[in-house]
Amino acid sequence: MSQPLPAARSFTRPQPNDDWASIAARELPDVPAEDAVGMLQSWNFHVFMRPASASGNTILPSDIIFLEAPAAEG
Amino acid sequence: MLDIAIRNGRIVDGSGLPAFIGDVGIKDGRIVRVGRITEEATHTIDAAGKVVAPGFIDPHTHFDAQLLWDGAAKPAIEHGVTTIVPGNCSLSLAPLKAEHRMKLVGMFNQIEEMPLKAFKEGVEWNWETFDEFVTRIKKDLSVNVAPLVGHSVLRLWVMGEESMKRCATADEVQAMQKLLAECIEAGAVGLSTSYVDMDETLQPVPSRYADESELDALCEVLSTHDRVLQIVHEFYDADLTVARIDQLAALSLKHGITTTLSPLFVNADDNGAVDKVMKRVKEQMAAGARVWPQVQTRPIDISFCFEVPSLLFIRLPSWYAIMRFGSHEDIVAAFSDPERRPALIAEAETEQMNPLWSRLVLRQVQTDANQGLVGKSLADIAQARGTGLVETMIDLSLEEDLQAHFLSADMGHNDNAKVGALLRDPNVHIGASDGGAHILSFSTYGDTGYLFSKFVRDEQALGLEAAVKKITSDTAAIWGLHDRGLLRAGFAADVTVFDADTIGRGPEYYVQDVPGDGSRYVRDATGVDTVIIGGAVAWSEAAGYTDARRGQILPT
Numbered sequence: 001m002s003q004p005l006p007a008a009r010s011f012t013r014p015q016p017n018d019d020w021a022s023i024a025a026r027e028l029p030d031v032p033a034e035d036a037v038g039m040l041q042s043w044n045f046h047v048f049m050r051p052a053s054a055s056g057n058t059i060l061p062s063d064i065i066f067l068e069a070p071a072a073e074g
Numbered sequence: 075m076l077d078i079a080i081r082n083g084r085i086v087d088g089s090g091l092p093a094f095i096g097d098v099g100i101k102d103g104r105i106v107r108v109g110r111i112t113e114e115a116t117h118t119i120d121a122a123g124k125v126v127a128p129g130f131i132d133p134h135t136h137f138d139a140q141l142l143w144d145g146a147a148k149p150a151i152e153h154g155v156t157t158i159v160p161g162n163c164s165l166s167l168a169p170l171k172a173e174h175r176m177k178l179v180g181m182f183n184q185i186e187e188m189p190l191k192a193f194k195e196g197v198e199w200n201w202e203t204f205d206e207f208v209t210r211i212k213k214d215l216s217v218n219v220a221p222l223v224g225h226s227v228l229r230l231w232v233m234g235e236e237s238m239k240r241c242a243t244a245d246e247v248q249a250m251q252k253l254l255a256e257c258i259e260a261g262a263v264g265l266s267t268s269y270v271d272m273d274e275t276l277q278p279v280p281s282r283y284a285d286e287s288e289l290d291a292l293c294e295v296l297s298t299h300d301r302v303l304q305i306v307h308e309f310y311d312a313d314l315t316v317a318r319i320d321q322l323a324a325l326s327l328k329h330g331i332t333t334t335l336s337p338l339f340v341n342a343d344d345n346g347a348v349d350k351v352m353k354r355v356k357e358q359m360a361a362g363a364r365v366w367p368q369v370q371t372r373p374i375d376i377s378f379c380f381e382v383p384s385l386l387f388i389r390l391p392s393w394y395a396i397m398r399f400g401s402h403e404d405i406v407a408a409f410s411d412p413e414r415r416p417a418l419i420a421e422a423e424t425e426q427m428n429p430l431w432s433r434l435v436l437r438q439v440q441t442d443a444n445q446g447l448v449g450k451s452l453a454d455i456a457q458a459r460g461t462g463l464v465e466t467m468i469d470l471s472l473e474e475d476l477q478a479h480f481l482s483a484d485m486g487h488n489d490n491a492k493v494g495a496l497l498r499d500p501n502v503h504i505g506a507s508d509g510g511a512h513i514l515s516f517s518t519y520g521d522t523g524y525l526f527s528k529f530v531r532d533e534q535a536l537g538l539e540a541a542v543k544k545i546t547s548d549t550a551a552i553w554g555l556h557d558r559g560l561l562r563a564g565f566a567a568d569v570t571v572f573d574a575d576t577i578g579r580g581p582e583y584y585v586q587d588v589p590g591d592g593s594r595y596v597r598d599a600t601g602v603d604t605v606i607i608g609g610a611v612a613w614s615e616a617a618g619y620t621d622a623r624r625g626q627i628l629p630t
């Protein structure tokens with residue numbers, strides 16, 4: 001029961017009032033800020049390409065935010 | 075003296091063990107004996123040549139509103155279903171403050187495609203709390219109901235308009251915890267939430283504004299009461315689905331709760347997606363989590379006419395906007411306008427959408443002139459008329475005053491070998507019928523019959539005993555319905571008697587039986603003989619629906 005699970009595509013969950021910059025700073029601290037935001041957006045089209053909600057921010061608190069690109073097709 | 079004796083049936087008791095010939099004795103709402111019965115009974119059912127099974131349980135429905143005017147959730151019972159779970163997908167009709175009623179009706183209309191008029195004319199709004207709602211529907215109940223509480227509704231009660239704008243404060247989360255506990259004490263089987271749905275203004279539903287800590291706090295309440303969490307995940311994307319499985323597994327392990335996600339489809343364009351998802355389910359289940367993906371038996375068939383908005387058009391903004399927000403006259407005007415008409419056609423004739431138009435079949439019209447075209451494909455009609463596909467669809471709609479109904483069959487989930495393998499998978503929960511919802515798009519009734527006709531008889535994907543187990547004792551175990559799902563002495567007497575050679579779903583047809591002169595697509599059952607709920611016959615093929623009102627709120 002305590003076998004570690006095989007890795008899946010890693011993701012995080014937004015914290016209250018998160019935006020792309022704050023997630024990038026927290027999750028990709030070693031990448032220059034602008035690049036990190038661009039990377040996050042390219043991995044998360046399901047959020048980035050969504051029309052803005054009434055609250056303005058396109059990131060919803062319940063979203064899944066991927067921290068890496070999809071695995072190459074096998 | 076027994077109330078009912080079912081004699082000489084082939085007993086498939088829900089355990090998955092081989093069938094045997096025997097009798098079932100029923101008294102005071104309970105099964106008192108399974109085997110050979112010599113005792114007299116007030117009512118005897120001769121089940122020779124038939125299967126006697128526990129009543130089927132449908133874990134994913136939206137019968138919430140219908141239960142207010144129809145305590146039998148017709149036609150669920152005649153298909154052999156004795157217990158339904160409404161309140162899925164973050165939406166339930168309680169708890170609900172008076173000032174939020176129309177907001178919730180708007181969401182039900184948008185997401186579950188329930189007509190507004192049915193709510194306006196079929197519903198007397200005389201409840202606010204969950205307890206009041208349950209008391210209200212209990213009065214006239216012939217089917218058993220295990221109701222979920224919707225997360226969006228909890229938020230709306232506690233946060234009002236703010237529920238669609240932001241995360242909850244610590245105080246608000248605490249208020250939701252207290253409210254959820256009250257709902258559970260009043261009879262709720264669990265909590266439902268959604269990560270995909272949008273309201274009638276195309277804004278995310280309230281549950282999508284909940285952060286991780288809010289759901290975690292609500293799961294703490296589910297844990298205390300041993301209740302279930304249901305989610306609608308991003309079912310169109312395998313990576314997102316896998317992420318939701320991991321999220322649910324973490325909640326399941328932390329709180330010791332059962333979780334379920336629905337729906338999981340077999341996508342014809344990406345057959346590998348479902349394998350990837352099931353691989354993760356298997357890994358998480360093996361690690362001790364309870365994460366049950368729900369798989370429906372029927373393929374996706376969608377019907378529409380331009381009188382009501384159809385989700386088929388959601389990717390065509392101009393079309394969807396007129397269907398969603400335009401009146402009958404607006405739609406006719408747009409279709410007839412010399413400038414808007416070609417613009418609409420151009421928007422619709424895309425590489426992505428063309429396969430849809432060429433698949434459409436004209437299924438119902440109102441004029442005599444077009445009656446001869448019913449059953450023909452839109453492509454054939456277009457060719458005969460010398461007009462384009464979308465143009466023909468518009469012309470037919472105008473000729474029929476928007477009452478031309480089109481069917482798009484086999485839109486997905488129709489790879490029978492693949493679906494059959496899923497349905498027999500021990501890690502799959504058979505469900506996701508959506509009973510009572512989408513009533514103007516397709517029939518959500520008859521999935522249990524289809525399990526037997528298609529996957530037991532035609533495909534032989536699973537045996538009779540295994541199929542019965544999947545929709546009876548497995549479902550009861552997953553949902554914590556402890557005295558349901560098995561034919562055993564002491565269990566509640568919910569029993570379905572059917573013919574294994576003929577059980578199935580009849581053809582889909584359109585019927586006007588919804589309050590407010592509303593219509594819906596339904597299917598009749600075939601091969602179901604008698605359905606007993608709470609120890610009384612609720613429906614039989616010979617006599618139809620009875621006066622029995624033995625439905626209970628579960629779990630008891």
Ligand SMILES: [Zn+2]
Nearest residue numbers: 136162163508
């Ligand atoms: Zn649903």
